[in-house]
Amino acid sequence: MADEGPVRITPGAEESGLANMVADLVRQNLEAHPERSSALAGLDLWLGIDATDVELGLTLVFEGGRLTVVDGILPRAEVVVTATSDAILDMSLVRIGRSGLPVLWDTAGRRLAGRFLRGELRMSGVGAAGRLMRVMRLLSVAE
Amino acid sequence: MAHKFPSAEWVAAFKDAVNGNPAYKASGREWTHGVITLVVSANPGLGLAEDTCMWLDLHQGVCREAKIVGRTEADKGSAFIIVGDYARWKQVIRKELEPIKGLMQGKLKLAKGQLPVIVRFVQAARDLVESATMVPTTFLGD
Numbered sequence: 001m002a003d004e005g006p007v008r009i010t011p012g013a014e015e016s017g018l019a020n021m022v023a024d025l026v027r028q029n030l031e032a033h034p035e036r037s038s039a040l041a042g043l044d045l046w047l048g049i050d051a052t053d054v055e056l057g058l059t060l061v062f063e064g065g066r067l068t069v070v071d072g073i074l075p076r077a078e079v080v081v082t083a084t085s086d087a088i089l090d091m092s093l094v095r096i097g098r099s100g101l102p103v104l105w106d107t108a109g110r111r112l113a114g115r116f117l118r119g120e121l122r123m124s125g126v127g128a129a130g131r132l133m134r135v136m137r138l139l140s141v142a143e
Numbered sequence: 144m145a146h147k148f149p150s151a152e153w154v155a156a157f158k159d160a161v162n163g164n165p166a167y168k169a170s171g172r173e174w175t176h177g178v179i180t181l182v183v184s185a186n187p188g189l190g191l192a193e194d195t196c197m198w199l200d201l202h203q204g205v206c207r208e209a210k211i212v213g214r215t216e217a218d219k220g221s222a223f224i225i226v227g228d229y230a231r232w233k234q235v236i237r238k239e240l241e242p243i244k245g246l247m248q249g250k251l252k253l254a255k256g257q258l259p260v261i262v263r264f265v266q267a268a269r270d271l272v273e274s275a276t277m278v279p280t281t282f283l284g285d
Contacts, residue, residue, distance in 0.1 A: 017249030024258040032259065054248050085244050092262055141259035 006030060006040060006066050013071035018056045018085075022049070023069045025092060026138050039134040041065050047128075047135060048077035053084045060135070067138075079125035079132060087112075087121040095142035102136055145279040148236065149183050149195040151211050153278060158209035160274040161201075167270035168204040174267060175203060176260050177222025180212070184228045189283040191229065223256030233282050236275045242268050 007027040013019035030037055043062040050057045050073060057073040073080060081088070090112045095103040103109045115121040123132075146153040161167055183195040196217035200208040217224060225242070227235075231250045234240035243265050245251035246258075253261065261268070 015249060017245075017252075018247045020249070021247055021258060024253075025262065028257050028259050032257075051247065054244060056247065085247050089243060089262060089265055092259075093265070141263045143263075 006037070007069070008066065009069045010071065013058060013069050016056060016058060016071050018049070018051055018054070019058050019069045019071060022058065022060065022139070023067070025141065026067055029138060029141070036137055039137040040067065043131060043134050045079065045128060045131045045135065046074065046077045047132070048073035048080035049088065050080060050082040051085045051088055052082060053086075062131075062135070079123060079128045081121070081123050083115070083121040087115045090115060091121075091136060092139045092141050094136065094140060096133075096137045096140050100133055100137065102133065108142065145281045148233070148280045148282055149191075149197060149211070153280065154197050154209045154211055156278045157197075157275055158199075158206045160277040161199075161206040161209075161271060164270060164274045164277070167267060167274055170267040170270045171201060171204040171264070173203070174201055174264060176257075178220055179223040179225070179256075180217040180221040181232070182214075182217065182224060182226040182254070183232050184226060186229045189229055191283070194226075218255070221255060223261065224254040225251055226254045227251040229283065235272055236278075236280060238272060238276055242272060 007023050009019055009023050045062045047060040048057065049060065059070040059072065059074040059077050061068040061070060090108065093108040094112050095106060095108060097103045104113050146156050179199045179201060181197045183191065185191050185193050194214050196212050196214055198210050198212045198217060199206055227245065227250060231240060231245060235242055235245065240250065242251060243262065246253060
């Protein structure tokens with residue numbers, strides 16, 4: 001496994017475009033916004049992402065101040081987000097407010113909320129909501 | 144008249160299509176991030192001996208310049224480089240493959256540039272594709 005600072009991709013995931021996208025998003029976000037590294041520090045979560053329309057799955061393992069991207073959804077994943085690739089992209093377009101919570105009253109936020117309500121974006125393990133907010137902060141590309 | 148893809152004529156027609164697309168003018172209004180080059184990988188079987196690099200100087204909803212350049216110039220002057228093989232670009236132009244989805248599936252690769260910026264302009268990318276569909280196109284091998 002290549003050591004690329006706080007974000008790594010396991011050998012099995014290196015060929016996955018989605019895995020590379022997620023790893024690049026987090027890596028480049030941390031470079032552009034070093035203050036977001038606080039969201040990574042101490043975050044302990046195994047998060048599965050199931051992109052239904054492109055039939056790709058991966059697990060984001062947040063442990064020890066690092067993210068490891070693994071191909072496929074591992075049984076240990078505490079939370080699994082099931083959505084179309086468009087809905088997954090919409091998650092990264094949501095702005096994160098000063099409180100650390102997603103801003104749901106602007107265009108991007110309303111679109112994401114609409115996807116939740118229509119069942120286009122489903123989530124298991126909602127008990128991890130607080131930690132998910134930190135993941136969204138790491139993934140958000142909104143300025 | 145239909146234009147062969149890829150060619151200088153196709154790229155020039157694409158520029159006109161982009162600048163004639165009001166949706167792109169709106170969605171790309173905040174794009175100030177530099178040149179995007181789309182690279183069609185070499186495919187000797189289709190007569191493409193080398194990579195074909197389509198240089199798009201996009202700025203605030205306008206395509207200021209579009210041209211075919213060599214790989215060295217593309218690597219040096221582009222802020223973003225997206226690479227795919229001929230079949231993938233053909234799918235993109237036919238609206239069978241969204242570029243961002245293509246990146247997710249590994250069918251297209253971002254060889255240079257900041258992914259968060261590209262993702263932020265996902266609608267502009269869709270509108271660029273819409274512009275490409277307006278160019279009468281003939282494909283190699285058809």
